[in-house]
Amino acid sequence: MPASPSTARAINDRLALRLLQQEGPLTAGQLKQLTGLSRPTVADLVERLTASGLITVVGEAGEQRRGPNARLYGIVADRAHLAALDVRTESVSVTVTDLLGRELAEASVPIGDDTGTGPAVEQAVTLVERVAKEAGAEQLHTVGIGAPGLIDPDTGELRDSTGLPAWHRRLVAALQERLPRARVIVENETNLAALAEQRDGAARGRDTFVLLWLGHGTGAAVVLDGALRRGASGGTGEIGFLPVPGTGGVPSATDCSGGFHSLAGAAAVTELAGAYGLSGEQGGREPAAAELVRRAAESLAEASPGETSSGTASSGDGARAADFLDALADRVALGVASVVAVLDPGCVVLGGEIGQAGGEVLAGRVAERVGRMSPLRTEVRASALGGGAVLRGALLTARERAQDELFAPACPPTHPPR
Template identity: 35%
Template structure:
């Protein structure tokens, strides 16, 4: 590593800046890099030469600027590093490849029943990584990082999951260590609702400095709080585990026997409401199949959901509350409006309440976003470091293929 402040160090910093510009803007000529960076043409040429030497960029074409010779266009090699985003939940395992450009790759899926009886964290995730690579036709050896979303909090201090109820065969202890040993690459394990909040922020509909709360309503209930782009995870990773909060007595009437918010708002509770209102005995299953929540169910469910939102308003006071998860989606704006009305009826708060703006699998979207940033950071670090033996060997192999 070059000594800070020396010409060699400055050259590394310029090379890292040039790589970021190429990642942000796509193919550029030496002159284009010079204009965007504010550096001279000779310096821009040096940046390009340094990145080519390290095998991080390649010539991808030419551009004509009118009179004079055409200029060579350079771009970041998209095969430098890949990641795999994984979402594990009660329904099964879904995964997709991630690259430096954010290319949309196919999603590989295996249902919970299709995973068989001999499940474990290593088997589930390794199978998901392999499926993503096969779907994208990318070698397994090219995967450098994996991000896994799970329906559990993850303690960063002890590397333990708080619950594996939704993941049969999984061990709670040393989860990241287990997966890294099995996969041979860097692994990040995160709570599914936290990753869904990352995806929500990525829609661009939320102000950069805004605080929002994502209430995930599905098999159970979960919460993620994002403050100006940072998801609050807590000392033990348990921030947002509101399913264990006790239900306030007397607020919803004596006939509500739920002990905590999980009892009050989970899948079993939704089915009970469906039976009691005559809407459907399998309301949650209907929701998973894409059906909207019936009005009769919304009338009962919205005041209950308000009891889950009120503690969040009292502690965090976010600018926006977003409903996600299968039940949040199925309720849509009708559920948002009725919940907001129930909050206004019982408290001084009048929050903005909206339905998620993320389409598709929000957890997988969030994991993709996390990996995309990590892959970019990894490649940028390599731009400012000496050429490794691994990179040197790869450059030689690439050049030999070109000669042959």
């Protein structure tokens, strides 16, 4: 059954807008070539989108060309401003962009463990307002938030989780109250990191993969056949609770101690490094653990004469670094092999600051061990984005949601709302 004229116009408009988003400013002739539409159809959609305020003339193509055919059309970037937040247990980072995702301002603020819920929420909300003002945004259209913990798949809200600060859940409501005209959406941080790695990082081009988050805590995001899987309760990927050998216990419903978290979380990584004579700032904070892993990986990557055929340095600091990374790879491989046995994703990305810090040195060691443990062929890749993937994923999600709404007058959504 052929599409109705109104539906056909909506499809053509959305196609043109997506091309302008991906390719940048285009002439009507270029839109005709890229869309395959007729010249009159392109002229109509350009007039329609210009009248709606979604696109405008931004220049001309070529110094020798003049007239209507040379006009370059682009999306009106300041039609909407977006904010992305990366909410950690001890800090908040914010970036504000235009509709095309161009960063206009960014900042972060630490939030100490002894900060009360009210003051912590106020610090975070004030930060968002300040960054928006610095970006020249009179109001925010969409705010995307990445946070640790479970997201209720029915309500889209952050569930109350033991071990996470109470201000996390209060923050979402506070932002909605202070920014009543903004759309506030929240997503699990590891899921957002996976979306960012798929779009711009180590999982680019993959429809099926798992991102294993290695940072202050541990988690996993599962993408199967192009879709992010959340599970019946939003708990897909809570790998920190995975019972594994070597922890001296088992996790409980309210405490992941004794689970994979106890082997691969930042505090455990810092303690493991100390056992091999590698020291750094103590406290189990993400940057300290990542720095220890990075220094160890760099010392091996730079060593060449003192290496054995397996890539292990023969003596001194290099030997300690190699032993540390071998022990860490043993631990990480337990989590990866468990995921591979159940999902067979074909690719696992080691994400988070620690995964990025270990780079190919750690990823290669993990891949070697998983290859011995599982008959299923699996690539193990190091994150290309690290901790910045959460903020990037939050921005991508906010931009997609904003564009769906702003393009809606002419274009129906390309996917069902969540």
